[in-house]
Amino acid sequence: MRGVAVTGTATAKHAPHFETAFIKHSVEPVEIAHLSPIRKLLLAPPTCFDCTTKVLAEHIGPLLRDDVAITNKTSQNQHAELLLRQLGLFITGSGITVQGERVLRTWLTNQVGIDPDDFVFYDGSGLSGHDLVTPRAITQLLRYATTQPWGAAWKASLPVGGEDGSLRARFPDPPLKGHVFAKTGTLGEVHALSGHIDCASGQTLIFSVIVNDHAPSTNDDLKAMDRIVAAIAAGN
Secondary structure: OOOOOOOOOOOOOOOOOOHHHHHHHHOOOOOOOOOOHHHHHHHOOOOOOOOOOOOOOOOOOOOHHHHHHHHHHHOOHHHHHHHHHHHHHHHHOOOOHHHHHHHHHHHHHHHOOOOHHHEEOOOOOOOOOOOEEOHHHHHHHHHHHOOOOOHHHHHHOOOEOOOOHHHOOOOOOOOOOOOEEEEEEEEOOEEEEEEEEEOOOOOEEEEEEEEOOOOOOOOHHHHHHHHHHHHHHHHO
């Protein structure tokens, strides 16, 4: 079709299944500085194997910071899952979930300094009912981000109250409109909101609020969370 010849035989390969021992494998440390064969290939300068070959099609994806913004602004779960697998592929050479979790846990505990007992992740999106995380772990990560060169880009990727993303309809009025930068979290009877808030004093504070087991027929917990955020902003 379209003059492209395809030869060979199609084969299928399946990654190891770690469902029964996922935690055991996900907590195994990984050397972040390790260069996997895949990572070496990605970092190597392009090689012209046959300079007479014509490029039939080319697609350049968005920059990582732009894709992170898409993921955070709209709660794009598929992108979050793919980012985790790409992380595992880039560092370990294997793009399965458990390898991504190994890399993530190693970084969060060793580099960010989060208590390893403060979180358990089974996926990249947070959709798993087995995922667990404390507000303390989230605020520790957000504090760490403010000290990094990429911290400003990370904050800019978060939904803005009353303006865009999953916070477009929340905090629509001054003084909170445009001054709450936070990621929402929604799963069954769980709501969460974590990020930065510009306070009345002019300082910016980090916060994390997680509500479990709210009544499924109401959004009273969301209203309470927004009042908490408003109280933090007004009182600091």
